[in-house]
Amino acid sequence: MKTIKKITAYVIIAALIVMFCALCASAQGEYVIDESGSYTYSGSDPIIIADGTDVSLTLDGADINNAAGAAISLGTGSNVKIILKGDNVLAASSTVCSAGIFVPHTSVLTIEGEGTLDVTGGKYGAGIGSYGTGTNVAPELRLKCGEIIINSGNITAHGGANGAGIGSGYHVDGYKITINGGTVYSYGTSGGAGIGTGYGTSGGAIGVAAVGDYTPGEININGGTVYAASYALDFDNLDYMDPSTYSGGSQTFAAGIGGGYGASGGNINITGGTVCAVGSCGGAGIGSGRGTSNGAKYNKDSFHVNISISGNAKVLAIGGNDERNTKGGGAGIGSGRGTHTGGNIYIGGDTNVIAISAPYANAIGCGAEKNPVDGTMPVSQSIVIDENVILYALSYGNTGIDEDAEYLYCYDNIGYDNNLTSTETVIGYVRYDVPSDSISLWANKTLPGSSGTDPVSGGTSAPISASDPVSLTNEYAYIFGYDDSTMAPDMPILRGEASSVLYRLLKQNDFLRGFSFSRSAEPVFSDAEDRWDRSALEFIAYLGIYDASADTVSPDSPILRGEAFKLFAIALDMTDDLALSYEDYAGILIDKGYVQGDENGNINIYNNITRAEYCKIYNMLIGRDRCSLEDADGNTVTAETYGFTDLDCSAWYYEIMLKATSAYTAGKVDLSKRAVRNVIDDYE
Numbered sequence: 001m002k003t004i005k006k007i008t009a010y011v012i013i014a015a016l017i018v019m020f021c022a023l024c025a026s027a028q029g030e031y032v033i034d035e036s037g038s039y040t041y042s043g044s045d046p047i048i049i050a051d052g053t054d055v056s057l058t059l060d061g062a063d064i065n066n067a068a069g070a071a072i073s074l075g076t077g078s079n080v081k082i083i084l085k086g087d088n089v090l091a092a093s094s095t096v097c098s099a100g101i102f103v104p105h106t107s108v109l110t111i112e113g114e115g116t117l118d119v120t121g122g123k124y125g126a127g128i129g130s131y132g133t134g135t136n137v138a139p140e141l142r143l144k145c146g147e148i149i150i151n152s153g154n155i156t157a158h159g160g161a162n163g164a165g166i167g168s169g170y171h172v173d174g175y176k177i178t179i180n181g182g183t184v185y186s187y188g189t190s191g192g193a194g195i196g197t198g199y200g201t202s203g204g205a206i207g208v209a210a211v212g213d214y215t216p217g218e219i220n221i222n223g224g225t226v227y228a229a230s231y232a233l234d235f236d237n238l239d240y241m242d243p244s245t246y247s248g249g250s251q252t253f254a255a256g257i258g259g260g261y262g263a264s265g266g267n268i269n270i271t272g273g274t275v276c277a278v279g280s281c282g283g284a285g286i287g288s289g290r291g292t293s294n295g296a297k298y299n300k301d302s303f304h305v306n307i308s309i310s311g312n313a314k315v316l317a318i319g320g321n322d323e324r325n326t327k328g329g330g331a332g333i334g335s336g337r338g339t340h341t342g343g344n345i346y347i348g349g350d351t352n353v354i355a356i357s358a359p360y361a362n363a364i365g366c367g368a369e370k371n372p373v374d375g376t377m378p379v380s381q382s383i384v385i386d387e388n389v390i391l392y393a394l395s396y397g398n399t400g401i402d403e404d405a406e407y408l409y410c411y412d413n414i415g416y417d418n419n420l421t422s423t424e425t426v427i428g429y430v431r432y433d434v435p436s437d438s439i440s441l442w443a444n445k446t447l448p449g450s451s452g453t454d455p456v457s458g459g460t461s462a463p464i465s466a467s468d469p470v471s472l473t474n475e476y477a478y479i480f481g482y483d484d485s486t487m488a489p490d491m492p493i494l495r496g497e498a499s500s501v502l503y504r505l506l507k508q509n510d511f512l513r514g515f516s517f518s519r520s521a522e523p524v525f526s527d528a529e530d531r532w533d534r535s536a537l538e539f540i541a542y543l544g545i546y547d548a549s550a551d552t553v554s555p556d557s558p559i560l561r562g563e564a565f566k567l568f569a570i571a572l573d574m575t576d577d578l579a580l581s582y583e584d585y586a587g588i589l590i591d592k593g594y595v596q597g598d599e600n601g602n603i604n605i606y607n608n609i610t611r612a613e614y615c616k617i618y619n620m621l622i623g624r625d626r627c628s629l630e631d632a633d634g635n636t637v638t639a640e641t642y643g644f645t646d647l648d649c650s651a652w653y654y655e656i657m658l659k660a661t662s663a664y665t666a667g668k669v670d671l672s673k674r675a676v677r678n679v680i681d682d683y684e
Contacts, residue, residue: 051075070102084113092122099125103146124170127157132169162199174216191261194228200263214263230254259289265305282337285317291338305343321358329358342380363393365402489612492558496533503536562605612653
């Protein structure tokens with residue numbers, strides 16, 4: 001009996017403790033998750049997830065409104081998966097500086113499931129992403145958003161004042177957003193992009209804003225259905241828009257996908273799914289937000305953007321007009337008004353793309369407005385339109401594709417159709433007549449010399465380089481095949497081969513920075529002692545790229561694209577900083593126009609780089625891409641000239657590899673010089 005009474009007492013005490021804890025939690029108004037594990041939540045209190053936890057959180061009918069902070073707040077260094085079940089509503093207070101779901105830098109949020117989520121950010125915050133700051137923060141002090149991944153679910157995200165729908169808040173950089181599936185509606189507010197960065201700052205403000213420094217980082221859309229606008233657009237009732245009258249939004253100045261007001265476009269990669277993106281008041285549909293027209297604070301290199309659309313994606317991008325004046329607005333795909341560069345744009349694969357610009361902007365390329373300093377029009381760095389693309393580029397008062405791009409290449413099935421009397425196509429809720437089976441451009445003004453006919457029959461025969469070559473010369477063949485019969489363009493280039501190509505160039509130009517090689521000296525690396533490429537590997541180690549304190553260097557290992565970018569950037573003196581990330585080295589080459597991506601337009605820094613990809617960059621660096629394949633007598637060299645059996649004449653790399661293995665005199669192929677394989681090298 002005493003035992004029963006004692007047990008009963010313990011049960012009562014335990015129940016009281018549970019009730020007390022529940023009352024305390026209710027009084028605190030927070031649901032705290034401080035340990036890794038799986039949880040299900042259906043309540044109304046804000047959720048706080050501790051630092052460094054690995055959490056799976058199922059939301060099943062959660063209703064968290066007017067939270068005094070984020071509705072859900074992730075701790076730093078946490079990895080959180082939210083599984084949607086039923087209908088869920090999350091909203092931060094409009095008077096509190098916070099996001100709807102706060103994802104700090106160093107943390108990863110993944111959203112999936114079959115349920116719905118409606119989330120709204122607070123003041124200065126994103127719907128899903130980071131909170132904002134109230135000042136224009138210098139780059140070295142500025143926070144970043146964490147990583148956001150959406151795999152499935154039905155999601156509607158609204159940014160708070162000055163925040164992106166999904167991405168970063170006011171004066172905060174984005175980081176990495178990936179959408180693999182689901183249905184997503186995302187809306188920016190008061191200068192925030194639909195997906196990307198919040199209001200960076202007015203392009204006319206003092207400080208970093210004038211150089212377009214705020215960036216959404218990297219945005220990847222691989223699948224799903226995505227609707228993104230920089231204002232509360234009713235996508236469900238969207239119809240055909242006449243670009244001569246369309247403005248979009250109420251003074252929000254941001255891109256649909258990419259940069260907010262005063263923010264660049266970062267790197268945007270779309271490889272699948274259905275995407276509809278609408279900018280407003282000078283912002284691009286996909287790309288950067290509006291910049292500045294203030295001559296004293298204008299920077300012609302501002303608001304850079306890299307956009308790649310490939311796979312089987314279906315994309316509609318509409319730039320926003322600045323309805324307050326007649327200077328026009330943003331590109332459909334590219335940059336916003338008041339910026340200088342349309343960046344690097346690649347469209348390939350089996351994509352179906354509709355790009356509509358605001359008045360006087362390019363549909364694909366640059367926003368409209370002259371440089372207020374010297375009156376020049378903005379230009380794109382690189383635009384590549386590949387085969388098998390269905391493209392409808394509509395511009396009112398300008399060209400469909402930026403005709404002045406520093407590097408412009410359109411595959412040879414390009415054509416012009418000013419009537420657009422062909423197959424009806426529906427993207428999202430928007431219906432257009434779009435030509436099938438060919439690229440078609442429609443514009444108030446077509447490309448120069450067209451006179452209503454095809455101006456570039458057969459494609460641009462010799463696309464100009466995106467950047468001037470480096471001030472180093474190489475007239476000799478710099479890469480050779482295996483057994484002199486196979487070039488193996490699709491095989492990875494090996495570390496020793498890549499190092500030797502650069503060493504060859506720099507030694508021939510007396511640019512070894514004091515390096516001296518002696519074969520009789522103790523080798524730096526044990527696995528390179530008796531190799532032909534030892535001098536090159538030791539030179540790269542001398543530059544600090546390879547670790548000279550290590551015993552081995554693995555000369556026969558493939559190298560990553562990122563490693564190749566570092567090799568080029570350091571060896572060719574584009575930077576002396578050895579501690580940058582592969583992304584940073586890629587950015588250096590992208591900014592100079594030497595890298596537009598692989599054959600699919602993707603940078604892929606952690607993929608192996610092929611021999612053809614390496615040669616493509618190298619050809620541009622030394623100006624070899626501008627050379628012909630003809631000798632002084634007008635004869636054209638072919639794969640058969642050199643005996644190669646694996647070079648497909650229809651492949652993208654055909655001319656690249658032939659130029660790499662040819663020698664030149666005065667820009668013409670010199671067959672006699674090709675036999676001189678090791679000019680002043682140490683490869684004997």
